[in-house]
Amino acid sequence: MHDIMFAGRIVDLLKDKIGKGAEQKHIVVNIALGPFTHVTAESLRSAFRILIEKESLENVVLNIQTNDVVIKCKKCGASEKIIKPVAVCPECGWGDFEIENAEEFVIQSIEIKEA
Numbered sequence: 001m002h003d004i005m006f007a008g009r010i011v012d013l014l015k016d017k018i019g020k021g022a023e024q025k026h027i028v029v030n031i032a033l034g035p036f037t038h039v040t041a042e043s044l045r046s047a048f049r050i051l052i053e054k055e056s057l058e059n060v061v062l063n064i065q066t067n068d069v070v071i072k073c074k075k076c077g078a079s080e081k082i083i084k085p086v087a088v089c090p091e092c093g094w095g096d097f098e099i100e101n102a103e104e105f106v107i108q109s110i111e112i113k114e115a
């Protein structure tokens with residue numbers, strides 16, 4: 001149930017950051033999901049909807065994007081976007097590489113606008 005956990009983190013952060021009067025504002029939460037997580041934008045949205053019903057945060061909009069994961073091979077220097085986990089460099093087969101953007105879930109920013 002990662003979707004509930006992620007949604008809970010958004011709600012906690014919102015309560016932390018915006019406090020009182022939040023229901024009169026337009027709030028957009030920018031989120032990046034990793035491509036390897038089982039959480040989809042849709043399951044995260046529905047988990048979030050369930051949680052915010054109790055919190056008077058119905059004015060919050062989630063802007064969810066999927067991260068591109070990139071590996072950088074330490075041998076051939078290839079920089080490749082991958083859509084599923086790999087064990088070796090797709091270019092040269094080397095097993096030693098760096099992975100960028102592999103986080104499952106990142107809250108990138110919260111935009112708060114006066115209504």
Ligand SMILES: [Zn+2]
Pocket residue numbers: 073074075076077078089090091092093094
């Ligand atoms: Zn390589």
